[in-house]
Amino acid sequence: MKKTLNKPVDLGKREHLKFMAGSALASTTVLLGCIGPPPRHAPPRLVPSSDSHANQPRNFNALPIAPLHTGTLSQGVTTFDLALSASTVPYREGPHTNTYGYNGAGFGGPTLVMKKGSRARMQVTNQLAEPTTTHWHGLLVPGPVDGGPHQVVKAGATWLTDAFTVKNNAATYWYHPHMHEMTQKQLTLGAVGLIIVQDEAEAALELPRTYGVDDIPLVLTSRRFTKVQGVANQFQYTDTAYGDHMLSNGVMNAQVGLPQQLVRLRLLNAEVERDYNLGLSDGRSFYVVASDGGLLNAPVAVTRLIMSPGERYEILLDLSGDAVGNTLDLNAYNGPDAGLSFGFAGYEPDQAGEFGSLLNYKTFSVLNIKVVASTDKPVTRMPSRWVSHVYPNTSQATNARALTITARGPGDPFTFNNVGFNMDRINQEVKLGSTESWTIHAGNIFGHSFHIHGVQFKLVARNASAAAVKNYEQGWKDTFHIPLGESVTFVAKFDEAADTRYPFMYHCHMVNHEDAGLMGQFVVQ
Template identity: 35%
Template structure:
């Protein structure tokens, strides 16, 4: 795929892109196969036909153990469990404070946060706060190992704006397996700006999290983390899509506007999300918080680790109508519209004001090149080494990071999602061109296509050791990761 078509693939989701509605493009790293009935699955034959028969589970909010204003204390436990993805059939899983996935941690900007993380697994783990701007000691990278039976207690003050972040393990060579087994949860930040917008904000009622993942489920409803050659090359992808840990879920929605916070929590799959009736929706936030203006869209591309907040209007439907959320047109979740009407929410033209980082203030431009395939994946020709520091940065300085993808060999190469710890970026350009409107806000995970060059800018305000890596977890575990130190 040439650069022109790659750019179309990235931006054609924006409404008004002439002639793109009929294009059916498959993201790099996403293979399709068909069964005898023509049902499209992932790169294995384990997919379950969509039925829309399971009520969507909504993760609980984790209780704040502190009664003191602006202080938040939480307790989190990584534990071994069993989960039924198919009724009556169990599989071995991991979970935070439960059988699979975890609760939502919700805090406010300015809160002093303390989280006691107990490891009740039979192996080491870590907990990384993906997207949170904190110092290296509290970031939860591979240096912050928690041994079985031990507790880790990170403490930090939340300084960033309202956003939908998440947390997951980051143990060296084991991140993919532990996330796949179920260790992941959402981390919400609220602030006065988001409160005053009066967008749907009632958790579990009109503000719903959607953690989207794929699994290789066998006929007995089990999955195991076993990597074949294709999984090593492209990352582990399964034929059954889960939402909040449920197969084929449905959600009853009123006639009105709903807010959905989407996380691509998959190990490797890139999603191309659209509704079965091709209706429009508005993206109001990206990884690190609100966009300046809402972006009207019909399709949304999310790479592993990326998040998006969208507003969907169901007011045009009648009682009993249904609409499906699809990946490349294949249904995996159903919305069932009830006759109830809810409070009308007006989406403001201005959501927030984002102070642009002046590129002339950048003291350095660093280059990060994705290279290699399979077990040879690397960044800048090097694989992860815990005893080697790859980059040294000066605290409170601004830099431009230029991220390139040279994986253009086999089948045209594949996209790599770039993630850096402890920082939020602003994308300057893609191949010298302005990024799409829904990438104009804060980003911590950036999808980079084969042959593409992306420039992003950030000011590094927190000291410590941090990771940068591909967020295809099998690539990260294979060594497509490096370390930077801010001091």
């Protein structure tokens, strides 16, 4: 039996240890070396990638758990330092795959942990041979901290942001490059990491929160290998919307041991374009407890959860009634008979080509789960109490905007309202502190995933119907799925400032669409 569990790290306890350790051990790196899970740059085991068949034994790789990075506290401000560099990972027999990773990771980066109300700042060193930017997806920070396409960190340079107050609710956020026309490349090569924000409201609930044990980060994406010098071992990042091989936390054929109790999964769809229609292989329900920007006011039991690129959800799995040794899969039900339709990204039946993939139009595992013995103090019941967030509503909106995703035809670049992205053009001007209603229409060519910087918002309607907003979409959001031909309306209060030097972005988070110009800029002042 392969090792599937990393050494437990209690998030609260780690903080305590850090302060106990004193200045000699104040370095996060040292602490992670002592008590953290193994570093991400340990190469994944070499396992031939292949489609799994029910009648064949499956070869699994242990799901890697990114190390925690709690930053360095000095004079009341916690600095989170990241260094992005090139690396390699032996994904297949033969030449290693060229990758990017933060802080020494072969693929991905550490999970940043920050506390609501604390003061923080970011420091990014670019050790690549090309420019990058680092965007803190979902964080409520002003334009100069946001890390959008104007915040270029040249090769060899370091970007240190101003200090900001962490305003976000406890939830799962993420960081990734936002370098215009290079986002797909850099994300594909592995530049992606999670941010966990903690707050008192979340801490007061009896939720699983032992990182890597009953609180599992899960970054979902897929990759296609392209031939270089005759060997198909390199990640393809042009002319492809979909990978052929599932990567969960950076490895193929991922398996995790989860204890016989309630377990939290922090899900991120980090795909280029693919949507996921997630469910469990034995058909059991699971509970959505948090969306992009916070816990839900009540858990939502589902058997299917749709996630488009950029979205996060936290879910609880109840494994308390499972026998030790039981296995099940978290699957993407992206095939026929799943109630999907054209425009759901990855539902195209083609197996190859720019919009085809070996994973398209089928059900495939994103994570195999093997139930292991429960922990010392397991959470075995759903919390009886939840948070009570108050959301903006339509009656508070003093302005309404409408954006339609357009293209002259299939194959032509998508734009908003027929205007392609231009670094020198401000597309929208929003008054600081105002509440607005935005309606995004997907147009009639494909579905999309809309994201806007500088706010968390409330979805108020799908196709002008409040009732059509799904129960698990009722909380704070910063990214949403828009099916082909449909519209989504959200209400947001714009409390973060951005000027023309460092404007905020709104864009499709299918990063191939984004790179091709499906993005706009706005100021808040």
